[in-house]
Amino acid sequence: MATFQLQRTVPLPLDEAWRRLTTWPRHGDVVPLTRITVTTPPPAGEGTAFVARTGLGPLSFDDPMEVTVWRPPAGDSPGLCRLEKRGRAVRGWAEIEVRPGPGGRARVIWREEVRVRAVPAVFDAALARAGRLMFGRAVNRLLRQP
Known part of the structure; x- marks a missing residue:
């Protein structure tokens, strides 16, 4: 697991x-070759399910996910969202935390653990680097675009 x-x-x-980070x-719009389909009715929250379809x-x-923790920020209290990845090809979880940062800014912490079917553990470090690069770019774009 990476x-x-x-x-x-x-x-x-x-x-x-x-x-900006939890409008699935x-x-x-920011992850190449990917389309997101939310499969549960609004509003977003615990139990929201969606599928990221990636490729050509x-x-x-398909990378189906479900929100298992949904605690939006309130005032100066941090927010936390946890997604469970439940697909055949991709398993694992992701957490998005939004907390107060220096100077009244928001600090975003994205944590992820991913297992890709048929990818041996010897490639975990490379998979983690690729994930950090890809999701880092996606997070940057999501946070820049209103």
Whole structure:
């Protein structure tokens, strides 16, 4: 299993950083070759399920996820969202934490543990580096775009 973490500090209120990161269809706008379909009715919260479909044609796979923890930030209290990845190809979890940072800014901490079917453990370090790079770019774009 590959595990990685990334952090960003942005000049946004906590609730706005949270909104930008947890509006699931937006992730499809910033992750290459990916489309997000939310499969449960609004509002978003614990129990929300969605599928990230990544790839081109027959070289695509589904990454179904479910929100298992949903604690939006309130005032200066941090927010935490945990996603469980439940697909055949990709398993694991991701956590998105939004907390107060220096100077009234929001600090975002993204943690992820991922297992990819048929990828041996010897490749975990490379998979973690790739995840940090890909999700780092996605988080940057999500936080920049209103």
